[in-house]
Structures are given as structure tokens and as C-alpha cells.
Amino acid sequence: MILPQFLILAAALFSLGVYGLLVRRNAVMVLLAVELMLAAVNINLVAFEAALRTSQAVGQVFAIFVITVAAAEVGIGLAIVLMIFRNRQSANVDEFDLMKW
Amino acid sequence: MSFSDWISQPVNWVFLGLALAVLAAGFRVVTSQNVVHAALFLVATLAGVAGLFVLLSAEFVAWVLVLVYIGAVVVLFLFGIMITRAPTGQDVGLDNRRARPVAAVVSLGLFGVLSWTSVRAFQDTAVAGVGERTPTDILGEALLGRFVFPFEVVGFVLLAALIGGITLARRDLTPKEEEERGAV
Known part of the structure; x- marks a missing residue:
């Protein structure tokens, strides 16, 4: 196994996430696309760790940190979406214009 | 390394299978017109990523991914979907159709740049195979x-x-x- 095969896969997954982020209207679907991008970053971290073989498995430690922060992000993100849905009866990002002028 | 050398290693068949599954499921996550299906395809994507982690000798991270993401985050997403929209069937208004061409160009361009630079920078760098473990x-x-x-x-x-x-x-x-x- 060589490193670029994992990097290309991660790049493809990240690009799919970017596509979803730009195209989706529903805020929950946007958060799903963000999860795809975070998974792609984790693939990169673990692949570089497997290639470099650091003595303390630094890449894997950082992958665990990314997973933890992603869990917190989803919790807060869904709470905000829920709050906006309750106030505006809609979860579509193009209708969230209360901070635009 | 030529493609025939690369494909002759059995571990790369496993990689290819997992990678295609991950990409197919990931594609359905961002294109599915059914919100619940999109969340369930995320499960398939993350399961494939966990398989890749096992292939990269990172078993612990793989199981953390399964527990935290598939076990908790996806359930949270399903709750969010159920709370924020009652009709969970087909929905034509899920995508911003005008944004599709722009988004496709942006993501394809990003993929091109990222993959070209990574191939250029790390041409034949080897990674630890199966069997070696952390x-x-x-x-x-x-x-x-x-x-x-x-x-x-x-x-x-x-x-x-x-x-x-x-x-x-x-x-x-x-x-x-x-x-x-x-x-x-």
C-alpha cells in the first residue's frame, strides 16, 4: 500500500462533502456533509501516522481529538437548528436571513 | 509504481473494495433526496472508513469511530431529522438546484488540486501493511x-x-x- 491511494480517497470524500455543503438547503443535511469532510480528514491523519510511524502514534491521537470535537459540533449544531426550526418553522439555510441586511 | 504492480498485492483489492463502497455511499449521502436515507448512507460511509482504519493498523481509532459516530452521532442526526421535518419521504426541495453546477465545478476542481498535489508530493511512500498493529x-x-x-x-x-x-x-x-x- 502506498500513501497517495489514501490521500486521493480522502480528497474525493472531502470534495463530496464540499459538494453537499454547497448544494443542500436543509441545515441537517449540511451538517451531514460536514461529517463527510471530517471523516476525510481523519483518513489523512491515520494514513500519515501509518506512513511515518511516530513513537507515540500522534496521528491516531489527533484523529481521536477530531472525532471528539466533531461529536461536540454535531450536538451544538443540531441544537441551533432545532432552535431556529422552532422559531421559524423551517430548517432551510436559504431562509435563515435574520442576520443579513 | 505501476498500476499492475499495485493491483497484484491482495491488500490493495481490499482497499479498492472499501474505497469504492465509501465513495458510493458518500455520493448517496450528498445526492439522496430522502433525508433518512442520507443519514443511513452516512453509516455505510463511516463503516467503510472504519474498515480503512483497520487496514492502516489503527484498530482503536476504528472502534472509536464506530462507537462515537455510528452509535451516537448518526442517532443524533436521526433525531434532528425527525424533529425538524415531519414528512420523511421523498422531498424535491432538499437541494438548491441552481447551485448544483457551481458546486460540482468547485468540488471537482478541489479534488483535482488535492489529488494532484498529494500524488506529486508522496509518490511511492509506503504505509504500514496489515499485520503490523498499534x-x-x-x-x-x-x-x-x-x-x-x-x-x-x-x-x-x-x-x-x-x-x-x-x-x-x-x-x-x-x-x-x-x-x-x-x-x-
Whole structure:
């Protein structure tokens, strides 16, 4: 196994996430696309760790940190979406214009 | 390394299978017109990523991914979907159709740049194969040794997110209800 095969896969997954982020209207679907991008970053971290073989498995430690922060992000993100849905009866990002002028 | 050399290694067949599954499921996550299906395809994507982690000798991270993502985050997403939209079937208004061409160009361009640079930079760098493994005690010692401060900070972030989530999602009492609460 060589490193670029994992990097290309991660790049493809990240690009799919970017596509979803730009195209989706529903805020929950946007958060799903963000999860795809975070998974792609984790693939990169673990692949570089497997290639470099650091003595303390630094890449894997950082992958665990990314997973933890992603869990917190989803919790807060869904709470905000829920709050906006309750106030505006809609979860579509193009209708969230209360901070635009 | 030529493609025939690469494909002659059995471990790369496993990689190819997992990679195609991950990409197919990931594609369905961003294109599915059914919200529940999109969330369930995320499960398939993450399961494939966990398989890749096992292939990269990172078993512990793979199981953390399965427990935290498939076990908790996707369930949270399903709750979010159920709360924020009652009709969970087909929905034509899920995508911003005008944004599709632009988004396709942006993501394809990004993929091109990223993959071209990574192939240029790391042409034949080898990665550890199956069989070599990372003992979990190394990870534990790193987390509670060199990385103990970030570890504690991340714990604090999780606590703050928990309290913030409860505060945000909690329904505010009306003045009348508050009065009743105070009278008790």
C-alpha cells in the first residue's frame, strides 16, 4: 500500500462533502456533509501516522481529538437548528436571513 | 509504481473494495433526496472508513469511530431529522438546484488540486501493511502523557457543548409559567 491511494480517497470524500455543503438547503443535511469532510480528514491523519510511524502514534491521537470535537459540533449544531426550526418553522439555510441586511 | 504492480498485492483489492463502497455511499449521502436515507448512507460511509482504519493498523481509532459516530452521532442526526421535518419521504426541495453546477465545478476542481498535489508530493511512500498493529497502550500513554493538556481541554469542550446544547434546545418558560413555578 502506498500513501497517495489514501490521500486521493480522502480528497474525493472531502470534495463530496464540499459538494453537499454547497448544494443542500436543509441545515441537517449540511451538517451531514460536514461529517463527510471530517471523516476525510481523519483518513489523512491515520494514513500519515501509518506512513511515518511516530513513537507515540500522534496521528491516531489527533484523529481521536477530531472525532471528539466533531461529536461536540454535531450536538451544538443540531441544537441551533432545532432552535431556529422552532422559531421559524423551517430548517432551510436559504431562509435563515435574520442576520443579513 | 505501476498500476499492475499495485493491483497484484491482495491488500490493495481490499482497499479498492472499501474505497469504492465509501465513495458510493458518500455520493448517496450528498445526492439522496430522502433525508433518512442520507443519514443511513452516512453509516455505510463511516463503516467503510472504519474498515480503512483497520487496514492502516489503527484498530482503536476504528472502534472509536464506530462507537462515537455510528452509535451516537448518526442517532443524533436521526433525531434532528425527525424533529425538524415531519414528512420523511421523498422531498424535491432538499437541494438548491441552481447551485448544483457551481458546486460540482468547485468540488471537482478541489479534488483535482488535492489529488494532484498529494500524488506529486508522496509518490511511492509506503504505509504500514496489515499485520503490523498499534498497541492501544501506546495511545493511552500518549493521551495521558504528552497530550494530557489537549485531552483535558477536549473534555472541557465536550462538557461545554453538553451544557450549551441543553440550554439551546430547552424551551423557554412563558412569564405565566414562570410565575406558577415561583409560586410552588
